[in-house]
Amino acid sequence: MEVIKTIRDMQAMSRGFRLEGRSIGFVPTMGALHEGHLSLIRRARDECDVTVVSIFVNPTQFGPQEDFDRYPRDPEGDLKKLRPIGVDVVFMPEVQEMYPHGASITVDVGDIGRILCGKSRPGHFNGVATVVTKLFNIVMPDRAYFGQKDFQQSVIIKRLVRDLDFDIDIVVCPIVREPNGLAMSSRNLYLSDEERQAATILYKALKFGEEQITSNGIRDAVKVKREMERMIASEPLARIDYVEIVDTEELLPVDTIKGPVALCVAVWIGNTRLIDNMVIDTSGRTGTEPASGSQRDDINLKHPGVKSIGGFIEERLGGFMKKIKRLESFDLYNIVISEVEKSIISMVLRETKGNQLRASKLLGINRNTLRSKIKKLGIKIR
Ligand SMILES: Nc1ncnc2c1ncn2[C@@H]1O[C@H](COP(=O)(O)OP(=O)(O)OP(=O)(O)O)[C@@H](O)[C@H]1O
Ligand SMILES: [Mg+2]
Known part of the structure; x- marks a missing residue:
């Protein structure tokens, strides 16, 4: 596993991979790695010839009052977790390496960056889009992997790639949760035991909302939202930032639940702001990946779905192959x-x-x- 610190070395490395015709899978992270990150990395490893993981706590996506300085950092622990997975390259630049000229020219994601999380974190998604653009130009991946846990981010990154014509497939991976339902997140490290318990209210509210829609057939989004809000408010340590039921393309609130919708929540537990979501489609199934529209975009573009079906089949046939290896014909x-x-x-x-x-x-x-x-x-x- 190579650890690279400079943009120049990373670009040279990626250029080499590309010349050899090897596909590059890329997983951008801010470190303090957990099973959520590792699930993205394993998927990249299974679907691409080489896997590059970046670890960079990006200052431009933190607001002035936010937790950039105290954000959890554990580079040694992270490298230890990455080695056994079969990661080829870890790109870990310093802030000075990434922003030698300060925030000069940046990416503006427009209105979609001002709703939901963008309301309480102004500028956050412009910071994310800017650093992801830089990382794409540095790592030059064929496919990049993001988690559905940050649903708005995943929608914005897909749009970034579409609107700025990056030749990169974006793969959105399911949310990995603790056994008690809490979505894994580096910021969970901030929580005390008591808060960690209280934080399960996010998932409980999502499950409750899902049940209202799928089992009880409620289609009035405002009603479902109010009930979810009431449920979260019953937890003394929780303070709601937002609860919204939105369409999965524009992320705008819906009145009536018809197509696929995302139930999105952001809640303060003590001093820690946590987010979670659940995508539900009209037929009532819950989606681990954003439903129809976004996947349709993928297929129209470059058939990454086909590649991932290939990966899936290989995965499923792996054990079987071992068994039939000894047979002459099959x-x-x-x-x-x-x-x-x-x-x-x-x-x-x-x-x-x-x-x-x-x-x-x-x-x-x-x-x-x-x-x-x-x-x-x-x-x-x-
Ligand atoms: N529980 C999870 N399941 C799946 N993907 C996840 C999960 N948590 C984070 N990711 C994904 O990992 C990538 C890197 O995220 P990041 O390093 O910001 O971690 P994080 O846990 O979201 O941290 P934080 O809590 O500080 O936001 C993102 O694409 C994010 O969506
Ligand atoms: Mg995050």
Whole structure:
């Protein structure tokens, strides 16, 4: 594992990887690593030829009254956690290396940076977008991995890449939680035992909101929001920053819950501000990844979904491969391909409620081809 401190060395390293035709997976972090970070890193490692992790506590995304100085830092502990995972490069620049000219030219994310977390953290998302832009130019990744825990951030980064034409696929990974539901976060280190217990109210409120929508069929977003607020307010150590139910594209509050929505909360527990969210789609399933729209963007762009399906299949077949290695011949190719075909067709047919014309359009195959595949693969239409 290489540890690199300068922009020059990192760029040279990445240029080398690219010349060798190796794909670069990148995970930007602020260090004080926990299982949430590690899940992103493992995914990058599984999907890309080389994995680069950056550790940089970025001053420009902290407000003047915020916790930049006391933000948890543990470079030695972090490196210890990264070594066994199979990370190739850790990029750990000093502030002076990243901002030798102060904050000169910066990225402005516009209105989407002024809502939700942007309201109480003015300038935060411009700081994030600026440092991520710099890191993208330094690391030159093919794919970059972000956590859904920072949902607004993930939406803004996708937009940054779209609007400024970065040739990078953004992968948003599910929220990793403690057994009690608390979303993992470096700032959880600030919490006392009592506060840590109180902090579970965020997840409880999200689960409660989810239940109101999916089990009780409530579609009045304001009603769900009020009940979530009431629940959080019942926790004496909690002070609400915001509770919002927003669409997953523009992040604007909805009145009626129809398409995919994100339940987003930001709550002060003592002196620590925590955030959490849950994406729920109309059919009532909760999403670990932001639903439809954002993934559709991905697929339209460069088929990263296809790559990650490949990664998923490899992961699932890993154990199986060990078992069949000793066999001389096995019909693995046909078995896997027809299984994948069968499940994607069944899934799309379920989605279109058995409408084959719509399904063939969604799948991008001819209607007659679809019909013969349904027959050949023995797919049952409910
Ligand atoms: N619990 C989690 N599950 C999945 N991803 C996470 C989790 N926590 C953080 N991440 C992701 O890790 C990346 C780096 O985040 P960062 O270093 O700011 O950590 P953090 O835990 O969010 O810290 P903080 O609490 O200070 O905001 C981001 O993309 C973030 O969304
Ligand atoms: Mg963070």
